[in-house]
Amino acid sequence: MSLKAQKRMAAEILKCGENRVYFDPYLIDEIQLAITREDVRSLIKEGIIRKKYKKGISKYRKNLHHQKKKKGRARGLGKRKGTKYARNPKKKAWMKRIRPQRRELKKLRDRKLITAAIYRKLYKNAKGGMFNSVTQMNRYIREKELLRRGR
Numbered sequence: 001m002s003l004k005a006q007k008r009m010a011a012e013i014l015k016c017g018e019n020r021v022y023f024d025p026y027l028i029d030e031i032q033l034a035i036t037r038e039d040v041r042s043l044i045k046e047g048i049i050r051k052k053y054k055k056g057i058s059k060y061r062k063n064l065h066h067q068k069k070k071k072g073r074a075r076g077l078g079k080r081k082g083t084k085y086a087r088n089p090k091k092k093a094w095m096k097r098i099r100p101q102r103r104e105l106k107k108l109r110d111r112k113l114i115t116a117a118i119y120r121k122l123y124k125n126a127k128g129g130m131f132n133s134v135t136q137m138n139r140y141i142r143e144k145e146l147l148r149r150g151r
Contacts, residue, residue, distance in 0.1 A: 006031055006049075009040045014051045022050045097133065101126045104134045108141075118146050 003023065011018045023031050027048050034040050043049045068074050080087065105126065109119040122141070131137040141147060 003028070003031060006034055006040060009037055010044065010049045013037065013041060013044060014049075016051050020052045020054070022052050024048045024050075097131075098126060100134050101131055101137055104137065108147075113147050114141070115148070122146070 007018050007021050007023075010021045014021065024047075030048060031043060034043055040049065065074065102123070105114075105119055105122055108114045109116065114122070122137070125131065126137065131140065
């Protein structure tokens, strides 16, 4: 005898597809006797009819690959799609350099460690690309003795 009707009813009750309905293979005769929804509900309560788990997609391989990338693997020429500056645009690199420099200059000016005139001059130098980093800019300020005395 076919269990199509029972499977359909169970799927509706369990709110899933028919493929996810699991019948206990040892109690098939009991399932065959269930002809009403109430019978099917009682079998679900007893655990004879169950809902199978949804199949998920494992992230295991993705996580492994991510760990390797963190170590620096899998980043060679064969893995690169964009050009050098598509992957790391010049503008972004510039922003990453100039913003900390400008912050540092403002900090020095607000603490009155440099005068407004020197701040302006250094700001223009930074804008012109004279310094590659905050450290280099601070080294330049020390070498040229641009910091105020007595502070």
